[in-house]
Amino acid sequence: MKTPLFRAIALATVAGVVLAGCGTGREGAAGDEAAGGAEGGFDADARIGVALPDKTSENWVLAGDLFVDDLEEAGFTPDVQYAGGQTPVQDQQAQIEAMISNGAQAIVIGAADTGQLASQVQAAKDAGIQVIAYDRLIQDTENIDYYIAFDNYQVGELQGQALLDGMAERFGEQDSYNIELFSGSPDDSNAPVFFEGAMSVLQEKIDDGTLNVVSGQTELSATATQDWLAENAQERMDNLIQGNYSDGTELHGVLSPNDTLARAILASASDAGLETPVVTGQDSEVESVRSIMAGEQYSTISKDTRLLVAQTVELLQTLQAGEEPADAEPMDNGAAEIPSVLLEPVIVTQENAAEVYADDPNLAPLTE
Missing domain, CATH: 3.40.50.2300 (Response regulator)
Incomplete structure (x- = not known):
């Protein structure tokens, strides 16, 4: 089977945030009607909340570890929390509320339920906090500054x-x-x-x-x-x-x-x-x-989690400087056109696995 070249890692070398997008239902152009945008930046050592949905997927676990390391390396103070147990939605709602109370200046949210966070996101925006939807687009609220994910x-x-x-x-x-x-x-x-x-x-x-x-x-x-x-x-x-x-x-x-x-x-x-x-x-x-x-x-x-976390931290640095990412593409979440950063996924079969995972220390040995 012919497969696309492995281009995702190359994106990491691009200065600024790389945009991609295609497909039905995602037409339009970012502009004055798009929700969110930088609002004057925040402190260089700002507390950054990261609310993740669970630990049932190894990629969510990896994302949490990477956020701690990458945020600290960028000079931020990470506050990474996982929802879980019998009530993950309620757990995440409480965690976001605690992040607001504890002085987070930006919150990155991988939603446990994309339709159940409007009140918490509203509270964050009322407190002047930047909100980034990570991997999953939070629905039916205007109070999302940016969405970052692979092109789903x-x-x-x-x-x-x-x-x-x-x-x-x-x-x-x-x-x-x-x-x-x-x-x-x-x-x-x-x-x-x-x-x-x-x-x-x-x-x-x-x-x-x-x-x-x-x-x-x-x-x-x-x-x-x-x-x-x-x-x-x-x-x-x-x-x-x-x-x-x-x-x-x-x-x-x-x-x-x-x-x-x-x-x-x-x-x-x-x-x-x-x-x-x-x-x-x-x-x-x-x-x-x-x-x-x-x-x-x-x-x-x-969908290289290392790249997605790195690009999210880069986006936070852009917002910290009071700037906006270039060429963000709007996506409709039911209430607004949310400026969105979309990275390119890569299909993997037995034929190209060695090439795709060549730089991944965990997966490369499996393809030898």
Whole structure:
């Protein structure tokens, strides 16, 4: 399969913040109507709050560690908190409120629930605090200064194309392929963006009969995986197999939005004795990279957390100086056009894994 060149790390050398964007629903130009913007800067040693959603993903754990190191290196005082337990949304709300009370001059938020933070964000803005939505765009509020993430619509496009390419590679050219679709948690604003990006590639093939969703479950609500939990994905996959593939019907591919769910889907297929289907993913988790190199999971997406954290800290330094990043692109969160910094994701398969992860000390040894 032909893959794009690994360009993400090169972005780190660009002076200023690099912008990228494409896809339906993201038209427009940043300007006077865009929400947020620098408001005179803040102290060089300012306290920076970082509110992250959980520790269930290794990338969130890595992000927290990187924020501590990178913020300290930039001269800031980091206050990194994780939501968790039985009430992650309430935990994060309380953590953000504490950051406001403790004198944070900017708060970076990886939302536990993108629709449940409007009051806290309002309180932060009332206190004159800069607010950056990290990785997940907080919805239905004008009080976000910037959003920074990888281009999640493009992530979906890459996943959809990888599913098509992988099935042709693994099962050969056929008139039609049987597939199933999974999407992320309904409380994560990224989940529909991933799904829409993938369906922009897959829908035409579903319509012309090249792809057959045997279960008939093609809507976002039917394919959702609450809380991104592996056990929820595996339970749904078990039910799909029992209801649609126990009679010997072949399953050729499964659209999975991330690596954790991909591994659960593959486990379900293996337990049922099915031939390994092509399964997509995202996040470059260690176990999934191992699976890709073993010829099991077909693909993942590289969204280098090191780069995203570094660019977030660079954005904070820009705002600290009372300046604005160049060429921020607006994204609609339901209440305003939020200036957004979008980095480019990279598809990873067995073919290009060594190249993509060459500079990653954790993943490079897995590709040798």
